[in-house]
Amino acid sequence: MQQGPMTAHWLLKALNDAGRPDQVVARLTDQAGFGWARILSMGGTFTWEGWTAPAQGESESHGWGAQALVDIVESLLGLRVTAPGASAILIAPPAVGLSYANGTVHTERGPVYIDWTRPVAGGLALDLTIPVNVSATVVLPITKPASTSASGAGQPTFVSEDTAQARYTVGSGQSSFVVAN
């Protein structure tokens, strides 16, 4: 990776925007080339100022080198805040790449919990817990029409779909979504 750690977010965002979240993962986990995995393989314990910080005499404890966290939350876990105060959020698990991700994102209106799994056989399973007073749009990656279903306390409502995505809205509480393989 030729991008330095402090601006690597833009590369990762571009990869995701181009439909390559798998390449986001590749950049995050590449131990051979410049990147965070290489920092770990070299014994680093924190994000560095540059990919060759020890040799350059740069800081090896550089918070600005951690901006890829944004991409992990937005692109890989799949949560974006889309309205002020997190009154609206977008949840979109990546279509390719990781086989699962889960985590809690703490928004202004409370914690959002996301847990998605991509079975080996294909498809996707997504569980969400959304705070009161938050509306979420859920975008599911699909490969064939009418292959999604949803249920739960948030009363998920199907909105639309095209050849690649199905779209739902869902409210607070715990809800589940399934994309059939």
Place this chain on the structure above:
Amino acid sequence: MRHLRSASFSPLAILFALVGCAGSSNPPRDARVDRSGGGGDSGAVGDAGAVDSGASSQDSGAGDMVVIESGVPDGAADISIPFQVGPDAAFDLSPSEPLAAPDAPSDPSPGVEKGNADAATLDMACAAGYQYGGNGNCVAIGSEGADSGSDCDGTGGQDDTATGQGDGAVDAEPADAASPDSLQTPDRPDDLPANGGTDGATGGTGETSGGNPPLAPTDLNVADRAAPLNVEGTPLFGWVPNDPDGNEIQSAYEIQVARVSDGLVTWDSGKVPSSAESFVAYAGSALAAGTSYTWTVRTWDRTDQVSGTLRKLRTPTRWDLVWRPRRVRLKLPLTWPDSACNKVR
């Protein structure tokens, strides 16, 4: 991802914890970001995260201290802390018609009998059909969660009644609803007039077609600060609405601000149809410098049912006595099984 096993909290570790194992059909589960502890525990940014120093106020000698307290639940943070405003702070808003102080404390120094240092406790006024269940939650009467006032329930998992906000709190005192010292904040929703509101669901049993009434709001804060030492400018109130039902919203709120010394209500917002739950500006009569205030809020849900409010029972009326060095408490934003229950005194 063996590095994950080292208990590092560096961004690097977090970063890789989330990534998991790409491309593996049988990913190592240990690389996952664990949800143990349920919502509100694992990352803690949205958690109240309050560090309750107990240092509610310190008499700086300056005459420009305005103190505002939040009625926060046991589980979140048990005290609120004064905030300071400049002498020219914009509190000279058009005075509103102050409501009569409901049950203003008649005894100016009731804290003596309990010892001032321990005087601050909290209670929660719950909606009809609900009772206080500890950890800042109202639970349906008769439900199994009703007695779960345990300090450490939240550290192991998300219990049924948890709001997801107050879990992992340290030293949740049992509610003391029967305390004769219980002070000014009335037993809403019955006592508080809902100005301009229909308030038709106040006596809701939870069996209405609209589901359950909301639980009392939690995570009360002033400009995003759970326990501000001081606040400059107009106080900006925030909270988190709670509801046992799914697909719920906040359709309205009502804020009440009262002076601690005598319970005088300086602002009652009335029922405001709004989904806003943060940075709601004080708009009552002028606040005086060097004076303690307390505030509370209730919310309405999608079907116009109203919540209870948190109620703060506090006996000292002199804010310069609130500083309590021997009751310093910490609320840890992350959950450590061994330390989360420690009481730091």
